[in-house]
Amino acid sequence: MQKKEKKQIGKEIITTSEVTKSFGRFQALKGITAKVYEQEVVVVLGPSGSGKSTFIRTLNRLEPHDSGTIIVDGVELNDDVKNLQYVRSNVGMVFQQFNLFPHLSVLRNITVGPQKVRGLKRGDAEDIAMELLNRVGIPEQASKFPSQLSGGQQQRLAIARALAMQPKIMLFDEPTSALDPEMIKEVLEVMTELAESGMTMICVTHEMGFAKEVADRFLFFDEGLIVEEGTPEHFFTNPQEERTKLFLSQIL
């Protein structure tokens, strides 16, 4: 348990306070106040429709929030384009549906960001891409197209693509929910390795085994609010809220 030692030494890297977000009349987030520390792994739990996706999507402004403040790595997310660019280039995201670029080769999927945003030369970007493909275990797929990969390989490619931007924070929105059971493990292994390497991670996931193993802290969402938060031990041994108990009893 080496990660237990290094935790809590990090400083705050994401601070949200009283964040709200509505879609039309429906309020999906009703005032989220949370903190994430450097190198911390936070798992977000909660029933369907509780606002988990909406919350992590406000963190890189895929969904602009209505009120409250979000500060990422010391920069506030607002209409300022400079701030937005700073945050987006420091926050990587992995989607449930992978969202790979189907018209680009595996290698090009990874290099497009570093080349266009970080201004790397093609050769350097490709070196980095190959390194990352090795890290996620699919170096032999470099010249294929995403549609020629299995689901697990596609999601690992998506992780590599996000990592190529050298983010300080990684967001995962149900990264294994679209995968067949036999492919979930290979993706979780990559995520575990990433967590152990000290990456700050926020994951929405229903994989409780994984969550228990790597999470430093759980956030439990219900109806647009954080109902309960704490360590995995706290959640598994001693949950306080009725809704938490109900939810855990359903998924465990």
Add this chain to the structure above:
Amino acid sequence: MQNFYKWGFETFFGSVFNTIITLLSLIILFFFINSILGFISTSEWKVVEVNRRLLLIGRMPPEHEYRVWPILWVASYLIMASIKTWGSPSYKDLLFIALGITIVCVIFTTSSTYLWVLTSLLICIFSYVITSFIGKSTTANNKNKKILILLWILLLPIIFTILLIGDGPKPTLWGGFLLNIILACIAIGFGFPLGILFAIGRASTLPAIKIVCTIYIETIRGAPLVAWLLLAWFVLPKFLPQFWGINEVSVVVRAMIILSAFTSAYTAEVIRGGLQSIPKGQIEAADSLNLGYANKMILIVLPQAIRVVIPALISTFIGVFKDTSLVFILALTDLLQVGRIIPEQDPEFFGRQLEALCVVAFLFWIISISLSNLSKKVEKSLGIGIR
């Protein structure tokens, strides 16, 4: 054999109804074949033979005819090299191409031009052979692709330079098939990129841009091309600077402007359809990589959007190509117009409209069918990587 007769009899004369249908079909077929045979046996192709120059380049003065040949050579090189590079043609394709070229040559070569035509045939073969040779090395091939794309972009400027340099003929004297091709190239060359911009504009979240683009597209599409050309004839000169000081010159320019605008509006709608087919996740992925608006559009959204609509795009282009014959409204003599007037100009050719129009139709058909084949090829070659 017995069975066959039985089957035949039952199929065609099995019932009263079938018998009637069969007899009717036979009668129609008879008249059809008869009229075709009649046309072939009585046809006089001299009207075409004598007017070959008019059909191809219209009223361009003979002393400027030499300007056409370099254009043909450059085009021959580019087309063959591109077919080899991107088309990966099969033997059937090559046979088709060779047949097309042969027929065109047979119709249009004369004793005074056969050397020029021969040169361009040699260039075709040379281009094909050298491109096959280059194709063996991947790096050289990639470099060659870039050169070819650059040449395609430069093609129109090259054509205009060749046509206008020195003391070139006035553009109003451009005519025949050459005019159709030039107008179509301009219309597509400008209309396509403009159409992309209008499509993006119409899909924009900024209301001002969206409204302007929508109004533009719907206005242009709201009236027939003929109406726009008439408008160009009567109204546009008042707004247009007079190039080269002569009003006449700008008739061709007017046609180009109208055709480009028309093409851009139709292309925009086709591409907008493609834009709508891009899943939201693609845009979110691009945003999460902080690609920025321009990169997101150019690298992620447009390539996928255009790929989806290639068939519709090419049929728009084919339509535009054929629509160029409407410029007769601006008193320009395009291929169709030439075909229409040549039989009337000489008493010897009275009543030879059909022959002239046959050749006109054949020329339009050759280009249209090539574009349509191009569309199939492009679709096929883009097939990999599609979701």
